[in-house]
Amino acid sequence: MAADNARPFRVAVAGSGIAGLAVAIALKQHPGIRVDLYERATQLREIGASIALGPNGMRTLDRLGVANALVDAADDAANGLSFRNASGFPMVYRHYKTGEIVSTDASQADKNILKRHWTARYYRAHLQESLAAHVDPQQIHLSKAFSSVAWDPAKGELVLSFADGSTAAADLLVGADGLHSRVRTFFVPASRPQWTGSLALRSVFPRAHVAHIEGLPHEATHVWGHDRNLFFSPLGRDLYTVVGQVQYDPAEDTAAPGGGAGPDLRDTAKAWASDGSLETLRGLYTSWGSLAKNLVNAVPHIELYPNSSSDSLPTWVLSGTTANVPAGRVTLVGDAAHAHGGAFATGGSLALDDAWAFAAALLHVFPPTAAATAQPSTADLLHAVHIYEKTRKGHTDRLLRIVHASNQARVESLRASLRPGYVPETDEQLRARIRNRTDATWLHEHDVQASFAAAVREVEQGGPVEQSRL
Numbered sequence: 001m002a003a004d005n006a007r008p009f010r011v012a013v014a015g016s017g018i019a020g021l022a023v024a025i026a027l028k029q030h031p032g033i034r035v036d037l038y039e040r041a042t043q044l045r046e047i048g049a050s051i052a053l054g055p056n057g058m059r060t061l062d063r064l065g066v067a068n069a070l071v072d073a074a075d076d077a078a079n080g081l082s083f084r085n086a087s088g089f090p091m092v093y094r095h096y097k098t099g100e101i102v103s104t105d106a107s108q109a110d111k112n113i114l115k116r117h118w119t120a121r122y123y124r125a126h127l128q129e130s131l132a133a134h135v136d137p138q139q140i141h142l143s144k145a146f147s148s149v150a151w152d153p154a155k156g157e158l159v160l161s162f163a164d165g166s167t168a169a170a171d172l173l174v175g176a177d178g179l180h181s182r183v184r185t186f187f188v189p190a191s192r193p194q195w196t197g198s199l200a201l202r203s204v205f206p207r208a209h210v211a212h213i214e215g216l217p218h219e220a221t222h223v224w225g226h227d228r229n230l231f232f233s234p235l236g237r238d239l240y241t242v243v244g245q246v247q248y249d250p251a252e253d254t255a256a257p258g259g260g261a262g263p264d265l266r267d268t269a270k271a272w273a274s275d276g277s278l279e280t281l282r283g284l285y286t287s288w289g290s291l292a293k294n295l296v297n298a299v300p301h302i303e304l305y306p307n308s309s310s311d312s313l314p315t316w317v318l319s320g321t322t323a324n325v326p327a328g329r330v331t332l333v334g335d336a337a338h339a340h341g342g343a344f345a346t347g348g349s350l351a352l353d354d355a356w357a358f359a360a361a362l363l364h365v366f367p368p369t370a371a372a373t374a375q376p377s378t379a380d381l382l383h384a385v386h387i388y389e390k391t392r393k394g395h396t397d398r399l400l401r402i403v404h405a406s407n408q409a410r411v412e413s414l415r416a417s418l419r420p421g422y423v424p425e426t427d428e429q430l431r432a433r434i435r436n437r438t439d440a441t442w443l444h445e446h447d448v449q450a451s452f453a454a455a456v457r458e459v460e461q462g463g464p465v466e467q468s469r470l
Contacts, residue, residue, distance in 0.1 A: 008032055008033060009034070009171050009375045009376065010033075010169065011035045012173045014176060014181075014183050015037070015177035015334075016038075016140050017128065018334065018351045018352065019355050020177075021135055022064060022351065023355045023359060024037060024135045025135060025355075026064055026358075027363075028134070029368060030363060030367075031368060032368070033366070035139055036140075036141060036168065039142050039144060042143050044140060048124035048125075048202075049202035049243070050204055051123075051347075052119060052120070053349050054345075054349045054445065055117045055118065055119065056349050056352075056445060057353065058119075058120060064352075066130055066131060069081055069122075070116045072116075072120070073235075074086065077238070081122055081126045081127065081236040081237065082121060082122050082236045083122075085219040086219070088110065089104040090105040090108060090118070090220070091221070092220065092221045093221075093437075094222070094223045094291075095430070095431065095434075097288060098289060099215075099290075102224075102434045113445075119444065121234075121235055121241070122236060123204050123236065123237070123241075126235075126236060144168075146175075147182070148160075148186060148323065149323055150324070151323060157170065157171060158170045158173055171329070171375070172362075174331060175330070176333045176334055179268075179308065179335045180268075181335070183318075183330070183332065183336060187319070187320070187325075188318070191310055193268065194309070196309055197247055197250035197407070197410070197414070198246075198341070198407070198410065199245070199247075199248060199306050201243065201245075201303075202244075202303050202305055203243075203302045204235065204240070205240060205300050207238050207239060209240065209300055210242075210298045213294045213295065214294075215291065216291070218234060220232075223292055224433070225288065227413075227417070228245060228246040228284055229244075230242070230243070230292050230295070244285070244296065246284055247410050247411070247413075247414050248265065249411060249414055250266065266306075268306045275304070276302040278302060281296050281302050282296045282297060309340050309341035309403055309407065311400070312401075313338075315389065316385065316389045318330040318332070328380075328381035329381060331358065331389070333351065334347075334351035335351070337354065337393075338396035340399055340400055340403045343403045343406065344399075357448055357452050360388075361452070362381075362388075364384060365381070386459050387455050387459050391451050391455040392448075392451070395446065399443065406438070
């Protein structure tokens with residue numbers, strides 16, 4: 001521990017999305033820590049459509065005390081933020097033409113998972129609002145786009161600079177600024193997400209728009225086709241979501257959806273959440289069965305979300321640059337640390353688990369009982385970030401390897417379909433592909449508490465920080 005210091009230990013968080021808010025909530029228990037969130041947006045508003053949390057994310061919400069986000073719409077229609085499949089199956093998979101159920105995920109009811117921890121689906125803005133309700137508004141500073149950070153050796157503190165010319169002092173910086181993280185690229189300029197060629201066409205709207213559709217399943221459903229998919233599900237507060245997904249070749253010169261006018265999808269930052277064409281959405285499913293066609297015909301609007309991902313970073317211990325930032329003073333959480341493109345609908349849960357693990361590591365070296373005596377030194381903070389990295393990075397690196405292989409396989413399949421002599425996939429081959437899909441149980445049911453405990457033991461045994469552990 002460093003010498004006594006009357007002021008609080010200052011944690012600066014770049015970004016006030018799910019990951020950033022969760023960091024602030026997780027550190028509330030410490031009277032000697034002040035968390036300030038610096039948000040580039042002019043208002044606290046989440047961009048995005050629907051989001052899913054698996055049992056791991058739901059357990060972390062529960063652990064953080066965000067009880068308002070655990071309420072199911074089936075139990076409280078007015079206040080329930082989430083929707084869970086009553087069957088206990090997290091997802092049901094159907095055939096694009098016949099509508100038959102081909103497969104389901106394993107029942108969470110059969111695994112003795114508490115019902116409040118079953119996979120839940122939200123309107124993203126509702127989930128963010130539920131988290132923000134647990135953070136003092138004075139901790140959130142809007143119109144503060146991170147620009148750079150430097151170390152002031154005389155004062156022993158970080159100096160953050162923002163795009164508006166203002167600055168702020170902090171003892172520790174957490175980059176929670178998402179896919180296009182400025183904190184990440186400040187320290188690792190080459191780490192920029194690339195478009196994978198996959199495009200999601202998303203919509204969230206009042207459920208009344210689809211109430212007339214005969215035979216519409218009241219469950220989260222993923223319909224697989226030969227070269228495109230369709231997801232639909234109820235959400236909380238009487239909302240509904242429909243998501244189309246189609247694969248393009250990321251190497252093509254033009255990438256406007258449908259080959260017509262529209263944003264260049266390769267510029268994922270500019271195209272993200274841009275308005276899309278309903279004609280394009282409906283045109284993707286003209287050869288599908290009646291359920292899919294009726295659904296896309298009922299959608300009132302769509303937004304475009306070009307999928308992008310980045311390579312795994314060599315470390316989450318960010319330091320150096322011309323700013324001479326000491327190791328242990330900066331790290332990342334959420335998409336800023338591991339931009340995986342939303343595969344397996346696990347990004348929200350990963351962000352929550354990251355935030356909890358980071359906070360647990362900091363509290364491990366700087367427990368609440370130490371608030372009145374001393375603050376953590378740079379060496380203490382480096383130890384904490386090593387524990388955090390040990391807890392999470394091997395897990396997310398495994399995911400990134402799977403995602404990159406899957407992305408490449410989809411692109412190769414698309415290119416193969418355009419070559420002479422291509423033999424299309426049969427319906428039976430499609431059914432087999434659905435049944436043999438990648439098992440993501442290791443993601444959705446991950447135990448971050450157990451992983452953290454193991455990381456503490458391994459790091460404190462004095463060996464090198466191993467990055468391969470899952």
